Amino acid sequence: MYLDVTSPITKIINLSISQNMFPSMWKSAVVAPILKSGDPHSMSNYRPISILPTVSKIAEKLIAKQIVNHLNTTPYAIHPMQFGFRANYSTETATCFFTENIRALLDRDDPIEDDPIEDDPIEDDPIEDDPIEDDPIEDDPIEDDPISDLQSSAVMQGQLESSSEGPWDAMSPKLWCGDGLMNLQLFGSGVDLVELCRGSSAPVPLGHLPPNCGHTSPTHGGLVYATPYDGCGVAQKGGNYVMQMLWQGTPVVISCPMT
Known part of the structure; x- marks a missing residue:
């Protein structure tokens, strides 16, 4: 007893x-x-x-x-870029965010006008005196891609579909899935017009989401939106986690495989 x-x-x-x-x-x-x-x-x-x-x-x-x-x-939520000591976050997620930000900035090909290295080179720099000709990064940038390593483990690319592919692609959209999260990255002025569909409720801009609909973090010239697979607006369909958004009134569907 x-x-x-x-x-x-x-x-x-x-x-x-x-x-x-x-x-x-x-x-x-x-x-x-x-x-x-x-x-x-x-x-x-x-x-x-x-x-x-x-x-x-x-x-x-x-x-x-x-x-x-x-x-x-709550409105006092932990910053979405806090990856340590949190459920559904890990060092792999942090590496994925960082690497995708770098790759997106490189894809935009923004010129760097005031390069301090070019303006004021160090004359006695041993690197300048003896340049490395066989740069592994220059010779083979694809094989050493850290994103490829991540995708082979816990993080993988998601799918994005839009009927306005030209204007939508101008924002360099990237979606990756892993650790129970859908992560959408966008760049450009149009990011303020992206809204999340919530079923019978009115769409809400990604910059003004309620706490139960994930987190939006501003980046250099864009944003990163992260939401769990069981977040608001996420449905299960055809073996995928599916979320519908609106951009300038055009439907946009993002999906992550259920693995």
């Missing part, structure tokens, strides 16, 4: 939260030395393990869950 302690524990934790108090008994821990390796007679080979009360650990997890939910669903 087991004693149900759910109700009293729930009441105690709720009182702790409502009264802004964390009982001192919950902070007391039993410290046990655990041997890492090596000579068991040497104290430097042990690491301390703190054993906290079970109720304390339950309270901490519940409070942490509420804080994370608050930071992800």
Whole structure:
């Protein structure tokens, strides 16, 4: 026979939260030395393990869950470019964002007029005196593409369809999928006119999305929109996660494979 302690524990934790108090008994821990390796007679080979009360650990997890939910669903949300210590984010996602931004800027082929290296070269620079002729980046830019490596693991290209392909393509749209997210990158003045369709609700511009519809982050001359596969406006159709948008009244469909 087991004693149900759910109700009293729930009441105690709720009182702790409502009264802004964390009982001192919950902070007391039993410290046990655990041997890492090596000579068991040497104290430097042990690491301390703190054993906290079970109720304390339950309270901490519940409070942490509420804080994370608050930071992800309110106007004070964590910046969408925060990739560390967040669910559905990883170093692969961060690398993908960074690399795609660089590639999109290179695709635009913007001239750099005030290059400090060209204006004021270093005369005694060993690189200038002995240039490297066989630059691996210049000789073979495709094989060493970090995006290709990412796409072979957790990140892959998505699909974009629009009836106004010419004007739409002028914004250099890029969609990649991975880690439970659809990530859309756009450049140019037209990005302010892109709206997210939300079923029976009115379309909303990507720059004014409610918290449950993903995050939009401005970039140099554009934006990056990221939303989870279960976000608002995302539907499952034909083995894909599908989202419909509007750009100047023209439907735009983006999709990521369900893998």
